[in-house]
Amino acid sequence: MNGLAELAHTLAPGLLYPTGGAILFAMGLYGLIRRHHLVLRILALNIMGSGVFMVLLGVAARGEGPPDPVAQALTLTGIVVAVSATAFALALVVHLTRLTGHAVMLPGPPDDDAPVEDISREEHHADGGPAAPHPDQDRNP
Amino acid sequence: MSLLLVIFDLVLLAGIIGVAWRCLASTDLFRAVVLFITFGLLLALAWVRLEAPDIALAEAAIGAGITGALLLVTLERLRSIMAERHSGRPHTPPPDPSGPHALLRALHDPPPERHSFFPALIFALVVGSLLVTALWHQPQSTGLEPVVDAHMDVSGVDHPITAVLLNFRAYDTFLELAIVLIALLGAWSLGRHDLIPARPAPGPILPGTLRLLVPVAIVTGVYVLWAGSHAPGGAFQAGAILGAAGILLVLARPRQLPMAPGIPLRLGITAGVALFLLVGLYGLGAGHGFLGYADAWAYPLIILIEVAATLSIALTLVALFVAGRPAGDDA
Numbered sequence: 001m002n003g004l005a006e007l008a009h010t011l012a013p014g015l016l017y018p019t020g021g022a023i024l025f026a027m028g029l030y031g032l033i034r035r036h037h038l039v040l041r042i043l044a045l046n047i048m049g050s051g052v053f054m055v056l057l058g059v060a061a062r063g064e065g066p067p068d069p070v071a072q073a074l075t076l077t078g079i080v081v082a083v084s085a086t087a088f089a090l091a092l093v094v095h096l097t098r099l100t101g102h103a104v105m106l107p108g109p110p111d112d113d114a115p116v117e118d119i120s121r122e123e124h125h126a127d128g129g130p131a132a133p134h135p136d137q138d139r140n141p
Numbered sequence: 142m143s144l145l146l147v148i149f150d151l152v153l154l155a156g157i158i159g160v161a162w163r164c165l166a167s168t169d170l171f172r173a174v175v176l177f178i179t180f181g182l183l184l185a186l187a188w189v190r191l192e193a194p195d196i197a198l199a200e201a202a203i204g205a206g207i208t209g210a211l212l213l214v215t216l217e218r219l220r221s222i223m224a225e226r227h228s229g230r231p232h233t234p235p236p237d238p239s240g241p242h243a244l245l246r247a248l249h250d251p252p253p254e255r256h257s258f259f260p261a262l263i264f265a266l267v268v269g270s271l272l273v274t275a276l277w278h279q280p281q282s283t284g285l286e287p288v289v290d291a292h293m294d295v296s297g298v299d300h301p302i303t304a305v306l307l308n309f310r311a312y313d314t315f316l317e318l319a320i321v322l323i324a325l326l327g328a329w330s331l332g333r334h335d336l337i338p339a340r341p342a343p344g345p346i347l348p349g350t351l352r353l354l355v356p357v358a359i360v361t362g363v364y365v366l367w368a369g370s371h372a373p374g375g376a377f378q379a380g381a382i383l384g385a386a387g388i389l390l391v392l393a394r395p396r397q398l399p400m401a402p403g404i405p406l407r408l409g410i411t412a413g414v415a416l417f418l419l420v421g422l423y424g425l426g427a428g429h430g431f432l433g434y435a436d437a438w439a440y441p442l443i444i445l446i447e448v449a450a451t452l453s454i455a456l457t458l459v460a461l462f463v464a465g466r467p468a469g470d471d472a
Binding site: 011013015016017018019020022023024025026027028030031033034035036037039040042043044046047050053054055057058059060061062063065066067068069070071072073074075076077079080081082083084085086087088090091092093094095097098101103104 | 146150157158161166167170173174177180181187188190192199200208211212215216218222223226249250257258260262264265266269272273276277279281282283284286289301302304305306309313314317320324325327328375377454457458461462464
């Protein structure tokens with residue numbers, strides 16, 4: 001029973017949750033490198049952020065007494081900033097898809113010689129204007 | 142008892158990590174998004190376990206709810222854009238999910254290539270083990286809890302987290318509201334009001350539920366805002382709850398969505414930052430420093446800022462969901 005109590009002490013939330021947060025951060029990093037679809041990359045970034053929040057809150061809950069309110073308030077701020085950044089990133093993904101026809105970031109260096117579509121012309125159709133570009137236009141410019 | 146709690150912690154962490162892994166490994170984006178929402182709800186449970194009910198409220202409302210809605214509407218937009226490009230006709234109804242493969246490319250990501258496996262794995266392992274090592278060898282400290290506790294009587298509120306957010310570290314909160322506003326400006330700069338490619342609401346269930354849910358959400362939001370001065374709650378959670386009610390309204394009536402009036406909408410969106418800035422400048426002029434309050438005025442000023450911030454956050458979240466600046470007021 002003594003050994004069990006010792007184990008419970010070692011696995012206190014103040015150590016367990018920061019470790020879990022570090023694992024989440026590393027997993028998000030792995031996903032960010034491996035996946036190519038931009039929505040999945042945004043999800044990976046959010047998982048990394050959640051790992052950071054878990055580290056902060058886990059460290060805040062260490063020791064005796066009530067948890068550290070400053071770390072908790074910063075996490076609250078972080079969650080709201082994360083949702084704003086995610087919303088902006090998703091708007092960018094939608095816009096990119098509208099311009100290029102895909103939302104995938106392919107591996108390898110960017111192809112600087114690739115023809116660029118005329119963005120200024122298409123922007124005016126972003127609000128659901130009269131004409132969408134011809135489907136073949138983006139593939140065989 | 143503590144052994145049971147350890148088992149609970151281990152099971153919860155295993156669940157969180159497992160769901161995150163399935164989410165990142167998924168080839169179907171819809172599936173990944175649903176798993177991410179589950180991930181957020183499990184996180185909220187973990188925050189309760191870590192004695193952070195404020196964060197749990199915010200995570201459930203913002204992290205799981207609003208982010209999930211934003212992700213789902215993005216998938217729907219991507220699907221509709223692909224369908225539009227494919228057919229060459231604008232505003233075609235969303236295709237059947239079991240349609241041709243070309244349309245589904247927007248919502249699928251093939252499994253990653255083999256050659257990036259080992260570099261990514263080694264990089265993630267190194268970063269993860271460095272983090273774990275650093276966290277396990279951190280010196281013991283009591284944090285800032287005693288300092289906050291000692292100054293609670295001058296903060297104007299009874300809840301430590303609200304005191305930190307709106308008094309002790311008001312500068313952070315001010316900048317956070319500014320970031321929320323800038324994110325919306327960024328989204329608006331990308332184009333005008335975009336039609337939400339929602340399918341028509343099937344049957345009477347959604348409007349009926351909505352009629353019951355929206356008043357409850359408004360009462361809950363106002364209560365959470367009011368409770369923030371002495372219990373878990375506050376402007377961000379309340380803003381998220383009201384924003385979620387707004388998103389539900391937008392979703393349920395895509396056909397007869399009234400045009401948002403430009404000037405009142407913009408005033409509401411900037412109210413939080415503007416009022417915060419005014420109060421901060423007033424404090425500077427009155428000799429309390431930027432964002433400092435006179436002790437007697439702390440409570441009414443905090444409540445005032447919180448009400449404005451709630452309004453701004455709720456409106457901004459709905460506007461971010463709709464995406465694109467309102468139609469009909471081009472310069």
